[in-house]
Amino acid sequence: xxxxxxxxxxxxxxxxxxxxxxxxxxxxxxxxxxxxxxxxxxxxxxxxxxxxxxxxxxxxxxxxxxxxxxxxxxxxxxxxxxxxxxxxxxxxxxxxxxxxxxxxxxxxxxxxxxxxxxxxxxxxxxxxxxxxxxxxxxxxxxxxxxxxxxxxxxxxxxxxxxxxxxxxxxxxxxxxxxxxxxxxxxxxxxxxxxxxxxxxxxxxxxxxxxxxxxxxx
Amino acid sequence: xxxxxxxxxxxxxxxxxxxxxxxxxxxxxxxxxxxxxxxxxxxxxxxxxxxxxxxxxxxxxxxxxxxxxxxxxxxxxxxxxxxxxxxxxxxxxxxxxxxxxxxxxxxxxxxxxxxxxxxxxxxxxxxxxxxxxxxxxxxxxxxxxxxxxxxxxxxxxxxxxxxxxxxxxxxxxxxxxxxxxxxxxxxxxxxxxxxxxxxxxxxxxxxxxxxxxxxxxxxxxxxxxxxxxxxxxxxxxxxxxxxxxxxxxxxxxxxxxxxxxxxxxxxxxxxxxxxxxxxxxxxxxxxxxxxxxxxxxxxxxxxxxxxxxxxxxxxxxxxxxxxxxxxxxxxxxxxxxxxxxxxxxxxxxxxxxxxxxxxxxxxxxxxxxxxxxxxxxxxxxxxxxxxxxxxxxxxxxxxxxxxxxxxxxxxxxxxx
Numbered sequence: 001x002x003x004x005x006x007x008x009x010x011x012x013x014x015x016x017x018x019x020x021x022x023x024x025x026x027x028x029x030x031x032x033x034x035x036x037x038x039x040x041x042x043x044x045x046x047x048x049x050x051x052x053x054x055x056x057x058x059x060x061x062x063x064x065x066x067x068x069x070x071x072x073x074x075x076x077x078x079x080x081x082x083x084x085x086x087x088x089x090x091x092x093x094x095x096x097x098x099x100x101x102x103x104x105x106x107x108x109x110x111x112x113x114x115x116x117x118x119x120x121x122x123x124x125x126x127x128x129x130x131x132x133x134x135x136x137x138x139x140x141x142x143x144x145x146x147x148x149x150x151x152x153x154x155x156x157x158x159x160x161x162x163x164x165x166x167x168x169x170x171x172x173x174x175x176x177x178x179x180x181x182x183x184x185x186x187x188x189x190x191x192x193x194x195x196x197x198x199x200x201x202x203x204x205x206x207x208x209x210x211x212x213x214x215x216x217x
Numbered sequence: 218x219x220x221x222x223x224x225x226x227x228x229x230x231x232x233x234x235x236x237x238x239x240x241x242x243x244x245x246x247x248x249x250x251x252x253x254x255x256x257x258x259x260x261x262x263x264x265x266x267x268x269x270x271x272x273x274x275x276x277x278x279x280x281x282x283x284x285x286x287x288x289x290x291x292x293x294x295x296x297x298x299x300x301x302x303x304x305x306x307x308x309x310x311x312x313x314x315x316x317x318x319x320x321x322x323x324x325x326x327x328x329x330x331x332x333x334x335x336x337x338x339x340x341x342x343x344x345x346x347x348x349x350x351x352x353x354x355x356x357x358x359x360x361x362x363x364x365x366x367x368x369x370x371x372x373x374x375x376x377x378x379x380x381x382x383x384x385x386x387x388x389x390x391x392x393x394x395x396x397x398x399x400x401x402x403x404x405x406x407x408x409x410x411x412x413x414x415x416x417x418x419x420x421x422x423x424x425x426x427x428x429x430x431x432x433x434x435x436x437x438x439x440x441x442x443x444x445x446x447x448x449x450x451x452x453x454x455x456x457x458x459x460x461x462x463x464x465x466x467x468x469x470x471x472x473x474x475x476x477x478x479x480x481x482x483x484x485x486x487x488x489x490x491x492x493x494x495x496x497x498x499x500x501x502x503x504x505x506x507x508x509x510x511x512x513x514x515x516x517x518x519x520x521x522x523x524x525x526x527x528x529x530x531x532x533x534x535x536x537x538x539x540x541x542x543x544x545x546x547x548x549x550x551x552x553x554x555x556x557x558x559x560x561x562x563x564x565x566x567x568x569x570x571x572x573x574x575x576x577x578x579x580x581x582x583x584x585x586x587x588x589x590x591x592x593x594x595x596x597x598x599x600x601x602x603x604x605x606x607x608x609x610x611x612x613x614x615x616x617x618x619x620x621x622x623x624x625x626x627x628x629x630x631x632x633x
Contacts, residue, residue: 054588062593069560069590070612072620076579076591086580 004046008188018188019124019206020046023098026122026180026210027051031093034058034118036080036110037100041068044075058083081105084113092118099206101125101167102158108170115176115213124208127183129163129201148205164201171211180210246462246521249316249349253365253524254358256351257315258283258308258344261388269346269381272374272537279360282385283351284308284343287327288335290391296627297391298333298618299382300342301399301406304531305471305523307350310342311335316350316522325606326398330630332614333398337622337630341389345406346381347373347531349524356457356524367526368454375402375538379409383417393417395625396618400424400603401570402531404561405538408578411559412540412551420558420621422614424603425567427574428548428581429539434569437477438532441470445525454526467525468516475515480566480599484508541581548581555582558624559589560617562610564602590617 005011008021020043027033029051035043038057041064047053057075059065068075076083080097081104095118097110102125104110114121126148127133136144143153151158162170164183171178183191183204191203200207260283263269268276285308290297300310300323311327313320327333333340344352347370355370362369386394397410397418404426411421430438445451448466452459476484488508492498495505504510544550559582563575572593582589594609596602603610619630 056588062595065590066592066594066609066613069592070609070616072616072623074558074588074590076583076589077593078576078579078591083580083583086583088584088586091583091586 004049006046006050012188017042018184019208020098022182022184022190022208023096023122023124024051026208027053027094027096029053032091033094033096034087034092035096035098036084036114037097037103038064038068038073038075040064041071041073041075043096043098044068044073045071048073080110084110084117087113087117089116090119094118094120094122096122098122098124099126102160102162104160107160107162108174111170111174111176111211115174115211119212120179121176121211122208123167123211124206125162125167126158127164127201127204127207128161129165130186130205131202132186132205134202146205164204164207165197167207167209168197171209175214176211177214178209179212180208182208184208246464249522249524250356250457252283252316252350253354253356254351256283256344258285258351260284260351261385263384267384269377269384271371271377273371273377275371277353277371280346280353280381281351281357282343282346282353282381284341284385285310285312286342286389287311287340288338290339291627294339294391295393295395295625296337296622297339297341297386297389297394298396298398299386299394299410300327300333300340301378301382301397301403301410302342302345303399303401303403304535305519305528306403307348308342308344308352309350311340314522317518322604325604326611326614332611332618333396334630337627338395338618339391341386341391343382343385345378345402345531345534347378347527347534349527352381354524355454355526355530365457367457370526370530372533372537373530374534375405375409376413376543378534379406379413382406382410383414386417393419395627396420396422396621398422398424398614398618399426401426401600402535404570405430405535405540408540408551409538411555411557412544415552415555415557418557419625420560420617422560422617423575423578424562424610425564425570425575425600426561426578427538427570428541428551428578430535430537431574435536437474437569438536440473442529442532444469444473445529448525451525454529456525462520463525464520467520467523467528468513470528471519471523472512472516475512477569478599478601480568480597482566482597483599486597487511548578549584552582552585552587555585555587557587558617558621559587560613561589561591562603562613563591563593564596564598564600564607565593566597567600567602569600 044055047055065077095114133144265278310323311321344350359366404423407423445466448463450461451463493510541548563572
């Protein structure tokens with residue numbers, strides 16, 4: 001495994017997960033973090049080593065959990081759609097949902113829980129509004145299969161796809177505050193900040209949002 | 218819980234008669250009896266100036282704890298790991314058992330280069346209060362009468378066991394444990410340790426366990442106890458004074474219990490419906506099936522090394538265990554504000570302490586904000602999996618204990 005780093009350029013060159021770097025940069029050093037859908041703990045390790053965080057995970061897949069715990073990470077095997085209810089209010093500074101939103105059964109409930117458990121929430125997800133997804137549907141008439149989403153529709157665990165615009169709509173519905181937003185194009189470069197939403201929605205293959213509850217610090 | 222014994226055809230075949238109840242001084246069980254008062258282990262004896270107050274409302278004014286240690290304490294005495302044994306285990310976790318001559322019950326987990334690395338850690342394992350291998354229990358000599366306690370021994374609880382272990386650690390000069398580890402009833406002690414002495418427990422590894430004993434498990438235990446008490450040689454618990462032992466009853470208790478430690482799948486894999494050294498059923502009640510022969514062997518081997526009254530006492534301690542009950546019925550309150558790191562693991566085929574039991578503990582730990590890891594391990598070996606060769610368990614235990622050791626600033630393991 002490559003040495004954890006927050007150098008976006010280096011991660012991009014090694015073909016690593018730039019979205020994880022973007023997520024980690026949104027997290028203040030030394031904070032308490034819960035990563036929902038933590039996989040084998042790659043982001044937890046990044047947060048612990050580069051940000052000095054007390055980072056914990058919850059992951060559905062047994063293999064992911066066991067690999068992470070064997071590396072000394074604090075991960076529990078559990079189902080975000082159920083188990084988030086057991087955490088008390090304000091238990092964490094940040095609750096992160098990295099590339100997992102689209103696999104939850106109840107995305108809205110999960111987001112509500114995240115904003116209850118954590119003072120802030122970081123959400124990253126694949127954007128179904130990306131031009132290639134649109135093209136697949138428009139030209140081929142088929143559900144998109146990409147490098148990041150390689151499984152066909154009948155095998156994918158991703159059951160709740162959304163676009164950046166859709167997600168912003170949900171944030172409004174939850175009455176949450178959007179503190180930061182980043183879109184990454186298919187090469188892992190940030191889409192320019194001064195671009196309008198529709199450009200983000202077209203060019204962003206992935207999006208990362210930092211949210212907080214309104215009326216709270 | 219049980220010492221893992223491979224289904225040995227020869228041994229099993231020779232065991233079709235349940236053992237006689239007469240004591241013979243050279244026998245295995247005579248050796249086991251001697252362990253009760255003068256064990257092949259270091260013993261620390263506490264007198265009336267250090268009474269152990271029991272949950273039953275009385276104090277034990279004289280009490281002894283037999284224990285084994287492995288490895289060496291470091292200068293700061295910060296590398297100690299306490300191992301808590303299960304129902305029929307003992308302090309001989311990683312050395313030859315002086316009664317059976319068999320390897321220790323957790324040599325897969327404890328030893329040089331193992332997850333609980335005896336080259337790196339100072340490992341302590343004590344016989345539980347109520348046990349029969351040298352810590353005070355119903356087969357120990359009652360100082361008031363000079364005869365074995367029998368049923369005059371007060372009932373003990375998991376918390377009493379833990380309090381006795383805390384006295385041992387005081388005696389050994391261990392203020393804080395790097396880790397407390399155990400499975401099944403050992404896991405109950407781990408949870409009790411974390412609740413009663415949070416500042417003394419840096420990390421807690423609880424395997425295949427529960428924060429309260431289920432109605433089904435109490436029911437199984439009751440069957441076992443009734444089998445013991447139905448044996449005429451039990452003599453109202455006074456069998457030692459009368460020179461007999463309720464071997465038949467205890468063997469039946471063990472046979473019934475042993476089924477609960479395995480999974481249907483594992484029984485099928487090991488024995489199926491195969492016959493024991495015969496081509497045809499005998500149309501009688503001999504052990505026609507391999508699984509019968511195996512269980513009889515398990516029963517016989519067990520009664521040679523374990524005291525029947527201890528079996529009553531220790532099963533009772535498990536039945537009474539309900540950690541939340543001591544905290545207004547809210548398990549999370551048992552761990553409120555805890556700084557202890559927890560790791561729990563369950564096994565998919567364990568129907569005695571199923572994953573839901575572990576998950577309930579995890580939820581309570583989440584609610585109390587504790588640092589917790591939890592893994593469910595795929596295994597067909599049932600409850601006993603925590604004692605057996607389970608590479609995933611070892612990887613998890615190793616990762617958890619190693620990260621705790623690093624967090625305490627202990628030097629890394631020697632390169633192997």
